[in-house]
């Protein structure tokens with residue numbers, strides 16, 4: 001006898017957790033499968049969510065829809081779980097060069113940017129313990145998800161509901177038919193793959209055009225830096241709690257693994273020494289793997305041949321920001337047949353696969 005459920009979700013990181021929450025809120029019976037032997041990136045994520053990102057002060061993809069949706073999603077969950085894992089931060093952009101300052105001057109005159117920049121900080125030797133030789137600007141709309149707290153609270157909730165199975169998923173045990181999938185003792189309408197970088201070992205999606213990069217973060221203690229304030233300069237200083245901060249992250253496209261490296265440590269330690277005016281104590285280096293598609297957009301939707309196998313992946317360096325919105329888009333596609341916008345749809349890659357019957 002098989003237990004009949006609606007959907008199996010593979011992965012308990014930000015993607016799988018948000019997907020599971022969305023489906024549960026729609027009264028779907030789900031089973032979330034994840035396992036600690038498969039390291040994830042979500043637990044180490046800084047969880048920062050901002051409308052402007054990158055060295056070129058770029059507006060984040062779909063930020064006008066994605067950011068408000070994520071804010072509401074996490075706040076609702078805080079209320080539901082009576083837990084605290086999401087808050088607004090102060091955020092400063094620390095200019096790296098006079099060119100970046102000039103770029104800011106040009107961008108701030110554009111209509112939409114005006115609402116995202118607050119006060120400009122003049123070039124000076126330091127501001128709140130941070131070197132600011134080219135000045136900086138305070139940003140509007142910066143939020144932070146404490147990803148480990150969020151995931152711990154959500155996994156405890158899934159446990160209470162009895163819909164979580166901590167277990168290494170094996171595709172050898174999966175059967176897929178036209179109308180259902182089955183895995184061990186479960187039969188479901190579909191499998192939703194949210195494995196982050198482990199998609200490299202997923203036989204359905206491994207040949208999609210993913211790109212992987214390793215990122216490292218260095219934790220440090222500095223009692224004088226302001227709480228709930230991030231500084232984005234050559235690297236990003238992320239507030240944690242009670243004098244604990246992180247600096248990150250590095251980008252490595254070769255030898256991509258979840259293992260921290262000496263090189264990563266030296267890079268981050270060097271940046272930290274340059275950014276801070278005072279001494280600090282570093283204490284832990286962690287590493288994760290970002291996963292993106294070649295066009296820098298996430299991917300959601302069905303497999304190009306197996307309509308019962310879905311994916312939500314490619315969250316790259318924006319998992320906290322994008323996961324709630326992508327879960328909603330994929331959920332509405334699966335349950336309500338609402339089309340997925342083409343810029344995030346899995347269909348945009350269908351043309352690269354040779355049809356099965358091609359000679």
Ligand SMILES: Cc1cc2nc3c(=O)[nH]c(=O)nc-3n(C[C@H](O)[C@H](O)[C@H](O)COP(=O)(O)OP(=O)(O)OC[C@H]3O[C@@H](n4cnc5c(N)ncnc54)[C@H](O)[C@@H]3O)c2cc1C
Pocket residue numbers: 010011012013014015016033034035036037038039040041042043044045046047048049167168169170194195196197198214215216217248249250287288289290312313314315316317318319320321322
């Ligand atoms: C250094 C670094 C800093 C970052 N900082 C930020 C930030 O400040 N803000 C932000 O929004 N994003 C940030 N990100 C990005 C964010 O971490 C990712 O976008 C997000 O974690 C991706 O989530 P995911 O659920 O897709 O994958 P993951 O978190 O990797 O989760 C994958 C899940 O699948 C499970 N799994 C996979 N295969 C199997 C299997 N066969 N059996 C069982 N379980 C399996 C794993 O156990 C895990 O639960 C950062 C990333 C890195 C690397």
